Amino acid sequence: MNFRLKDIVPQLITVIAVVLIFGFFTYNAQINMENRGIDFGYGFLSQESSFDVQFSLIEYDGSHSYFRAYLVGLLNTILVSVIGIIIATILGVIVGVARLSPNYLINKFAAFYVEFFRNIPLLLQIFFWYFAALRALPLPQDAEAMFGVFFLTIKGLYVPAFIWQNFNIFFYSIVAAVIAIIVIRIHAKKVQESQGKQIPVFLISIGLIFILPLLSFLIGGVSLSFEVPVLKQLATTSFIYEGGVSLPPELIALTLSLSLYTATFIAECVRAGIQGVGKGQKEAAASIGLTPNQVLKLVIMPQALRIIIPPTTNQYLNLTKNSSLAAAIAYPDLVLVFAGTALMQTGKAIEIVSITMFTYLTLSISISILMNWYNKKIAIQEK
Amino acid sequence: MFKYLKQLTSLVAVFAVLFAFTTETMAAKKSKTLKNTQKKGFVRCGVSQGLPGFSNADAAGNWTGVDVDVCRAVAAAVLGDANKVKFTPLSAKERFTALTSGEIDILSRNTTWTLSRDADIGLTFVGVNFYDGQGFMVRKSSGITSTSQFKNGISACTNIGTTTELNMRDFFNSKGISYEPVAFEKADEVVAAYDAGRCDTYTTDKSGLAAQRTKMKNPDEHIVLPETISKEPLGPVVRQGDAVWEDIVRWSLNTMIEAEEYGITSANADSMKTSDNPAIKRLVGAEGELGAAFGLDNDWSLRIIKQVGNYGESYKRNIADTGILPDRGPNQLWTKGGILYVPPAR
Numbered sequence: 036m037n038f039r040l041k042d043i044v045p046q047l048i049t050v051i052a053v054v055l056i057f058g059f060f061t062y063n064a065q066i067n068m069e070n071r072g073i074d075f076g077y078g079f080l081s082q083e084s085s086f087d088v089q090f091s092l093i094e095y096d097g098s099h100s101y102f103r104a105y106l107v108g109l110l111n112t113i114l115v116s117v118i119g120i121i122i123a124t125i126l127g128v129i130v131g132v133a134r135l136s137p138n139y140l141i142n143k144f145a146a147f148y149v150e151f152f153r154n155i156p157l158l159l160q161i162f163f164w165y166f167a168a169l170r171a172l173p174l175p176q177d178a179e180a181m182f183g184v185f186f187l188t189i190k191g192l193y194v195p196a197f198i199w200q201n202f203n204i205f206f207y208s209i210v211a212a213v214i215a216i217i218v219i220r221i222h223a224k225k226v227q228e229s230q231g232k233q234i235p236v237f238l239i240s241i242g243l244i245f246i247l248p249l250l251s252f253l254i255g256g257v258s259l260s261f262e263v264p265v266l267k268q269l270a271t272t273s274f275i276y277e278g279g280v281s282l283p284p285e286l287i288a289l290t291l292s293l294s295l296y297t298a299t300f301i302a303e304c305v306r307a308g309i310q311g312v313g314k315g316q317k318e319a320a321a322s323i324g325l326t327p328n329q330v331l332k333l334v335i336m337p338q339a340l341r342i343i344i345p346p347t348t349n350q351y352l353n354l355t356k357n358s359s360l361a362a363a364i365a366y367p368d369l370v371l372v373f374a375g376t377a378l379m380q381t382g383k384a385i386e387i388v389s390i391t392m393f394t395y396l397t398l399s400i401s402i403s404i405l406m407n408w409y410n411k412k413i414a415i416q417e418k
Numbered sequence: 419m420f421k422y423l424k425q426l427t428s429l430v431a432v433f434a435v436l437f438a439f440t441t442e443t444m445a446a447k448k449s450k451t452l453k454n455t456q457k458k459g460f461v462r463c464g465v466s467q468g469l470p471g472f473s474n475a476d477a478a479g480n481w482t483g484v485d486v487d488v489c490r491a492v493a494a495a496v497l498g499d500a501n502k503v504k505f506t507p508l509s510a511k512e513r514f515t516a517l518t519s520g521e522i523d524i525l526s527r528n529t530t531w532t533l534s535r536d537a538d539i540g541l542t543f544v545g546v547n548f549y550d551g552q553g554f555m556v557r558k559s560s561g562i563t564s565t566s567q568f569k570n571g572i573s574a575c576t577n578i579g580t581t582t583e584l585n586m587r588d589f590f591n592s593k594g595i596s597y598e599p600v601a602f603e604k605a606d607e608v609v610a611a612y613d614a615g616r617c618d619t620y621t622t623d624k625s626g627l628a629a630q631r632t633k634m635k636n637p638d639e640h641i642v643l644p645e646t647i648s649k650e651p652l653g654p655v656v657r658q659g660d661a662v663w664e665d666i667v668r669w670s671l672n673t674m675i676e677a678e679e680y681g682i683t684s685a686n687a688d689s690m691k692t693s694d695n696p697a698i699k700r701l702v703g704a705e706g707e708l709g710a711a712f713g714l715d716n717d718w719s720l721r722i723i724k725q726v727g728n729y730g731e732s733y734k735r736n737i738a739d740t741g742i743l744p745d746r747g748p749n750q751l752w753t754k755g756g757i758l759y760v761p762p763a764r
Contacts, residue, residue, distance in 0.1 A: 068540075103556060153647070270556075272559040284616065365602045365607070371601070379511050
């Protein structure tokens, strides 16, 4: 009994202390807000926001509610985080592997990249890409077309828009291809385990993913046309492109700086992971007759991934949180739209900051859970 | 008998202590902010992060501007020295939180007086020190000379957290023009982006446009369009709930404006004590007991005029002579065709 008590008491004290501290802050805030005549409440979320946002993934204008403005900001934050994570991962893996390359030039270049980009504060890099690179870009009327259809200008990147006919058939064809690939992979594994034969799964997969959608064009009635951006004059010297899709320069600068910065850290994780696998593993795998590709795929990578994933998760979280620096260059993310404009228009500082904090917490925890799940999946399975 | 005497003396002592306590804190009891300010020895004033003519710091860290002068006037009135001000530069987004949380005691940062701000968020506007309106700046080379030439797809750079964003939407909606709002947190970033050609137009209060134009790479390449799309009465703000402090700030501003009306300047203020006009004598502290109501001495208004100057002097020094807005427009006295009109100090 005594033993149990000794276990419980410290826990209890901790809980009470936490409750008391939070209680004190809440009470204090309440009293102060009452004294200063500030109401507390989340009712403002349903009110009309009456401000516009530059760039939104969902339909939004000032006649929508503050809650909708919150969603706009949240989706923009998720958009830049997802694109950033994908680019940073690809770049990070390439640079990480390049740092181990026996080629002197590649090796040193990768090392230089890592040391350069990870040692400059991120906010400065964002400003650099936005203001320095922006000034270097041409005005819309001076822009040279890339491949005849892309226009990179100071007002953004204009790309052709896809106009689909029977898009659903195309979509189903891709789903069918993916299902077929999964079935073939399972079958190939069985064949290998029972007969020792190898089926060229990779080649078949590539074939499927191209042939099925192609068929949908040929016999499924799917067609695709492009809407190329066209220059339009607003005034003597001001022009924009109309039609097509425009990516604002704020999004491009932010994605670029976040990816370039985070990729350096991921590259180091990858390098550590690969170097963390014993040399003996590679030699042992080669000695039982595996090809170099198989050595990498079946022996080195599965072990390296276990070392790479946990620190990389941290980098994904960092990237997501760092995306809040967007406010500095007018990219309408959660902080700029909701914790910025909406906070100012309503004056609901405590409510809005608490929602924003909670949102970032939820985002980070979701990434964390997803990565932990993946980490468990690739961890050593004890049988 | 002795027993009662002892009780009586202690009772007297208690009353004496209570009375002493109450007399000592009469003025301070009315205003916690005044008491704290006098104890600290400086006025805590929130200003902009740099808007020439309104609140701008030079290389040595000296703040100047008409908004700065309001805080200096309060310091002169309350502490006797216009230099006893601690300036806190604030972004548009931070300003109200800084005031309501008690980090500053006066917000004098080209802030528009609106109903929702006055009523909702624990603030009280004390007056107007600059009548402004929102306008647009464009490049001269664009050939645009009026907002009626704006076309669909125009991109407009501005600041977040201001009435500007709302006015801009109202304006473009009423004209049926689609536009791309590009909103930055800091004014310097707006200027940099507009100057680089990111936006076709830059919109904010006209005084702000005139001031920011001086920061452009080549100011002559830009013009402010004649149209004004909103009313922007800018003025100092205080926290709700301290009526005495509110009055002090309001009447410090009013004193500057009324001093101009009666021709009292920093140079001639002392000699005005012998004036025949009772209104002038009241303003320079030679007649009446106007300071007493705030818990201040009678020279409070004289100090404002001597140390900071009247409104006209402040305007000339900060806005006209710096070439920002040489023409006073509506910010002229009502007696000279403007709309500056303050209640009488009596």
